[in-house]
Amino acid sequence: METSIYAVVAFYGLAATILGAATMVVFMRNIVHSVLFLAVTFVAMAGLFLSLDADFIAAVQVLVYAGAVCIMIVLGIMVIQRTNMNETNLFNKQILAGAGLTALTVAFGAIFAGRTAWVEMVAADAVPANTVEAIGELLLSKYVIPFEVAALLLLVALVGAIVLARDEEVETNADN
Amino acid sequence: MLENLFVGTTDWLRSLLGGIGFLPTEIAESIVLVVKLVAVLVFILVNALWLVYMERKVAAFMQARIGPNRVGPWGLLQTTADIGKLISKEIIIPKKADKVVFLLAPVLIFMPPLMVFAVLPIGKNMxxxxxxxxxxxxxxxxxxxxxxxxxxxxxxxxKYSLLGAMRTVAQMVSYELPLVLSLLGVIMIVGSLNLSDIIAAQEHTWLIFTQPIAFLIFFIAAVAETNRCPFDLVEGESEIINGPYTEYGGMGFAMFFLAEYANIMVVCAMATIMFLGGWHAPFGLTFIPSWVWFFIKMYVLIFIVMQFRWTYPRIRVxxxxxxxxxxxxxxxLANIFVTGIGMYIYRAIGW
Known part of the structure; x- marks a missing residue:
C-alpha cells in the first residue's frame, strides 16, 4: 500500500470531500442541490478509486453515476410539484424510526468492519498496472453466469424500449 | 525536427527543470504536467476562436455572402473583437435564479473538453x-x-431554459447509447481500450473501411451529442429562445458558446482516432508530421459538421x-452482431 505524503493528502482530502458532500445531500432543503452534491460525492469516490490504482472502476463510477444524477434531477423536478423549490427535501417527524435505522446501520457497519481481516486483505504484491484485462477475464470465467444474466437483462430492456417506441408509432398510424 | 516539435519541447523543459537540481522529481514532473495542461487549454481556446470565425465564413460562402471581413485581414480578428466585447459586458444574474449554480455552470462547462483533450494522442508519442x-x-x-x-x-x-435543459438530458441520454455501442465494434476488432493501441491497429487499414456503419452511427450520434444542427433542439431559437443559455449574457454566454466548439473538436478528434487512423499518414505521405495529419483529418470532419448546419433543417423532438x-x-446492435460473426469468420479463414 502506498504511504507517500501525496497519497495520504489525497486520501484525507477526498475522504473529507465525500463526507462533507454526503452530509450536504442530507441537509440541503432543495432537492436539486442535494442531487448536485450527490454528484460531487460520486466524483470524489471515483478519485478515491483512482488513488487505489483502480482506474477502470473510477471511470465506471463517473460514467454510470453522472448519467444517473442527471436522470435523478429530471425525475425529481417532474415528480415533485412544489412552487417553492426550497421546500422539496424536508425533514419529517419520524425521529424514532430514523434513529433506530441509523443505529442499526452503524452497528452492522461496525460489526462487519471488525470482522474483516484487513491486514490479510491488503495484498503484498503490487497492484497490476492494467486492471481491465484482469477484470475482463474474471467476468468471463468465474463470474460468467451473473455477468451474462445481467447483460441479457439489459439487452432485453433495451430491445423492450425499442419495441415500446415502435408500438406507439403503429397505433398512431392505425388512428390515421 | 517538425515531427518531434512537441515531444522535443517537453524533453527540453524536463531537462531544464532537472538541471535546476534542487527540485524533487515529483515537483518537476508536476510542473511539466501543468505546462502540458495549460498548453492544452490555450490550444482549445485558440481553436474555439478560430472555429467561430470558420463557421461564419463557411455559412457565408454557402449562402453566397462574404462573411466577416472588417476586423483585421479577411476579418480574422472578428471573434477576438467579439470576445473582447463579451468580456466587457456586465454579468446579469436574474433575481430568482439560483445564484451559485447559475454562476458555476458556465465555469464548469469547459472542464470536460479540457479533461478529454489531456489524453488525446494528437501525434506519434504525443x-x-x-x-x-x-x-x-x-x-x-x-x-x-x-x-x-x-x-x-x-x-x-x-421556462425556456428549463425546457432546453430537459431536452439536453433527453437527447444526450438517447444518443449516448448508439455512440457507445458504435464504438464497441472498434474495440472488438482492436481488442484494447487504449487510444494509442487503437491508432496503432489502424496503421494499414483505417477502421472506417472495416466499420463503415459504426462510423456513420458514431458521427450522427456525436453531432447530436454536441447539440449541433440538425439536432440543435436544445437551443432551438425559433421554439425556446436559446434553451439553457437564455438568461446568460456576456462571458457566461461566451463560455457556453466556446464550449460548444470545444465539444465539436472533441468529438471530431475522437472520430479521427477511432475511425480515420489518428495521426497515421495516408498513402505513405510521412514527410508531413503526424500531428499535422491529425489536425487535417479533424478539421475535415469539423468542416462537414459545419456544412450539416447550413444544409439540413432542424428536426422535431x-x-x-x-x-x-x-x-x-x-x-x-446489429453492427456489433455482424462484427462478432465477421471476426470469427476471418479467424476461421486464418486472416
Missing part, C-alpha cells in the same frame, strides 16, 4: 497522458457535460427521439 482505458475515460468525462448544461438551464429559473431509438440503436 498524448499529454497515455491512459490504458482511454476510450472509457473519454466516454465517462464527455457524459459529464450534460450535467453542466442542465445546471445552467435549471438555475436560470426560466419526436423525430429526434424516434431516430435515435428506432434507427440508430437497433443498427448499432
Amino acid at each position: 498524448a499529454a497522458l497515455d491512459l490504458n482505458i482511454g476510450v472509457f475515460y473519454l466516454l465517462a468525462i464527455a457524459s459529464l457535460s450534460t450535467l453542466f448544461f442542465f445546471m445552467g438551464g435549471w438555475a436560470s429559473n426560466n 419526436d423525430q429526434l427521439m424516434g431516430f435515435g431509438w428506432k434507427v440508430l440503436v437497433p443498427l448499432s
Whole structure:
C-alpha cells in the first residue's frame, strides 16, 4: 500500500470531500442541490478509486453515476410539484424510526468492519498496472453466469424500449 | 525536427527543470504536467476562436455572402473583437435564479473538453497522458457535460431554459447509447481500450473501411451529442429562445458558446482516432508530421459538421427521439452482431 505524503493528502482530502458532500445531500432543503452534491460525492469516490490504482472502476463510477444524477434531477423536478423549490427535501417527524435505522446501520457497519481481516486483505504484491484485462477475464470465467444474466437483462430492456417506441408509432398510424 | 516539435519541447523543459537540481522529481514532473495542461487549454481556446470565425465564413460562402471581413485581414480578428466585447459586458444574474449554480455552470462547462483533450494522442508519442482505458475515460468525462448544461438551464429559473435543459438530458441520454455501442465494434476488432493501441491497429487499414456503419452511427450520434444542427433542439431559437443559455449574457454566454466548439473538436478528434487512423499518414505521405495529419483529418470532419448546419433543417423532438431509438440503436446492435460473426469468420479463414 502506498504511504507517500501525496497519497495520504489525497486520501484525507477526498475522504473529507465525500463526507462533507454526503452530509450536504442530507441537509440541503432543495432537492436539486442535494442531487448536485450527490454528484460531487460520486466524483470524489471515483478519485478515491483512482488513488487505489483502480482506474477502470473510477471511470465506471463517473460514467454510470453522472448519467444517473442527471436522470435523478429530471425525475425529481417532474415528480415533485412544489412552487417553492426550497421546500422539496424536508425533514419529517419520524425521529424514532430514523434513529433506530441509523443505529442499526452503524452497528452492522461496525460489526462487519471488525470482522474483516484487513491486514490479510491488503495484498503484498503490487497492484497490476492494467486492471481491465484482469477484470475482463474474471467476468468471463468465474463470474460468467451473473455477468451474462445481467447483460441479457439489459439487452432485453433495451430491445423492450425499442419495441415500446415502435408500438406507439403503429397505433398512431392505425388512428390515421 | 517538425515531427518531434512537441515531444522535443517537453524533453527540453524536463531537462531544464532537472538541471535546476534542487527540485524533487515529483515537483518537476508536476510542473511539466501543468505546462502540458495549460498548453492544452490555450490550444482549445485558440481553436474555439478560430472555429467561430470558420463557421461564419463557411455559412457565408454557402449562402453566397462574404462573411466577416472588417476586423483585421479577411476579418480574422472578428471573434477576438467579439470576445473582447463579451468580456466587457456586465454579468446579469436574474433575481430568482439560483445564484451559485447559475454562476458555476458556465465555469464548469469547459472542464470536460479540457479533461478529454489531456489524453488525446494528437501525434506519434504525443498524448499529454497515455491512459490504458482511454476510450472509457473519454466516454465517462464527455457524459459529464450534460450535467453542466442542465445546471445552467435549471438555475436560470426560466421556462425556456428549463425546457432546453430537459431536452439536453433527453437527447444526450438517447444518443449516448448508439455512440457507445458504435464504438464497441472498434474495440472488438482492436481488442484494447487504449487510444494509442487503437491508432496503432489502424496503421494499414483505417477502421472506417472495416466499420463503415459504426462510423456513420458514431458521427450522427456525436453531432447530436454536441447539440449541433440538425439536432440543435436544445437551443432551438425559433421554439425556446436559446434553451439553457437564455438568461446568460456576456462571458457566461461566451463560455457556453466556446464550449460548444470545444465539444465539436472533441468529438471530431475522437472520430479521427477511432475511425480515420489518428495521426497515421495516408498513402505513405510521412514527410508531413503526424500531428499535422491529425489536425487535417479533424478539421475535415469539423468542416462537414459545419456544412450539416447550413444544409439540413432542424428536426422535431419526436423525430429526434424516434431516430435515435428506432434507427440508430437497433443498427448499432446489429453492427456489433455482424462484427462478432465477421471476426470469427476471418479467424476461421486464418486472416
